[in-house]
Amino acid sequence: MTSLTRQEEKLLNSFEEVRRCDRIEVHADSLGSLGKPFTAMPAPDEFAPELAGVEYDADLSEHMVRFETFASHWSTRSPLPEFSGEFSLSHLFDVFSQPPNPWASMEPTEFRKEFVGSLKCIDSSPISGSGRMSFLRAQPHTNPWEIWYQGMAGTGGEPYPPGYVKLELSYSQYIETLTITKGTSGWQYLFADISLSDSSWRHAREPLQAMLDVFPELFPEYDYAPLRARLEARL
Template sequence: MTNLTANERRHAAAINEIRQSRFLKSSSGDCEELDEPLEAYLPLYEHNEDWDEVQLDDDLMECALRFTDLGAQWSTTDGLPEIYGEYRILHFYDVFDQPEGPEPLPDATEFQRKFMSELRYFDMTPRSGAGMMTFVRMKPHVSPIEIWYHDISDIGGDPFPPGFVKMDITYREYLDALLLTKGTYGWQYLYTDPSQSYGGLLSKVNYLKRMLDLFPEIFPQYDYTSLRERLEARL
């Protein structure tokens, strides 16, 4: 396709890298179908008044992707160390078109209910049903926009709901990290405070170690130094 932005070409190439790798078994989305650019839906509050005072990062327009189904589920082939991964990135219009956040627990505090109402997911694991999701937080007048990860593992802590942990990453950096990790389960823990994500990180350490051993060989065009340093700092 010739009408892709520079960032869209990078992500379409990453999907092809997954599809074409003889080291991975995969099921992936279609990078041929494009939606309208995000600018066509601005200002956001005309479509959803909940976004009236939400400030988008300055570079979000530049990095936002128009694919209607950008993502893949994969695993390593027989004979290789066992690694699994999955992601599916929503067009950002589908993020702010969500009418409400996830359902809070019955015993949630008022703070937790308010927090949950501010979340809108943009990455998920629908093909496997593994339940991991990543959200933007619709907190007014906050820049950069907050990114929160949800897992069923033992992460997070008061005053936030169990299972949620804030990532030290921007929306653009999140998309960039997917080019490296290909959605390896647990990669998000590399961008969280280890004191709050300890239990969740431990459950994914083997996947991350194997990824950092194998990926530099099968995807030599990428530099995994920064991810290796992040993992070492958390163990």
Template sequence: MIEELRSCDSIVVFDDLVGAEDLEGGNLGRPLSEQAAEVRAIAQSKPEWAGVTLDPDIERCGLRFPEIGSHWATAKGLPRLSGEFRLPMFYDALFAVPPSTAGHGSAAGAVDPAQLREIDGHPQSGSGLLAAVRVQPHTSPLEIWVSIPETGPRKTDLDYCGYLDALLITKGAYGWQFLFTDVSLADDPFHHVVSNMEVMLGLFPELFPEHDYAPLAERLEARR
């Protein structure tokens, strides 16, 4: 995905990273199964982790880089579209401090913020959008939530592996996560999401023809 953005003449990459600074001693070369085993051992000593199950599929799909991210926009002369993603390693994210959603709206029946762990965010653009996994007992796979300041956290119908699959297609175009929620994108807070998705779905099938954008177009239409 990083290379797709870098090599596309229609995309300007402002900043990207693959956190592979410590190629020999860091997490990059360690099997995810080994990391998962360590996390399970640590979790056994934490009362708040009682009953929490880690989806074994994450050992197949998860990132082996300590961190990966990109901040980009379409080139001059094209319809304006921007995007960003910044992903920590999943198992590192699980033990991070819950993200601050201070100033974010509160949806009815919203999740307890203490259960959230950030798995994606926008540190360069400062949009306030973040995605988080919910550390919740007796739930497998763990839920993925998305939050913007205008709405607060909303549950998606993605698991972590599904999140990564969708990110590969959307490249982090702003607001893509809401295509996987039950919100009405006709509501005021989502007008900018709709416009961004319309541009993405108009451009990306030509820029990245190896990906299928029809399912995302169907999701957008279903939420108008």
């Protein structure tokens, strides 16, 4: 049996922690077999000509997750505060095999067409249907990759399409943080240059506040202080 990397072990342990927790209800989850290792990944330009000059992040040999499917959708049980989470990670082979985004051609400017066309989805929420997605932005000679999140239309701004925010995370840091947040709805906003203080952000702010109140007790082996500081900086 192929041994797991340290990153895969951490992600799998986080996945099992949610399954075992009697104060969390798992509505659906999926754990696939191991796919291609990093050493077997084709060069990006072998997936598509437009990826010429795109380079893999330098730390992927240690941090790439090989699970072909890795997904969970859960919610808390009473008497805990009500909040939920979801993630659905894609293997990087499948990420780079994605066809060009068909929505790119509908953008009103050339910059926005190019921007949307360069995004590759790495994480999504297909079970809840919330439409939230995380992307890597594959650009030539840019390392590490940019990570973008598409959520509420009130975020972002010109010259980018509404709803897209850049995250202060690399791909490997995204995976690492996912093990801590368990995919809590909107956790990505903790790493975006936005304010959550306005009343219109209550629906996004309250799950994060609840997570940081509850998870240190449910999962005491993780350090939630850095995430708490990030939330406080956005209030």
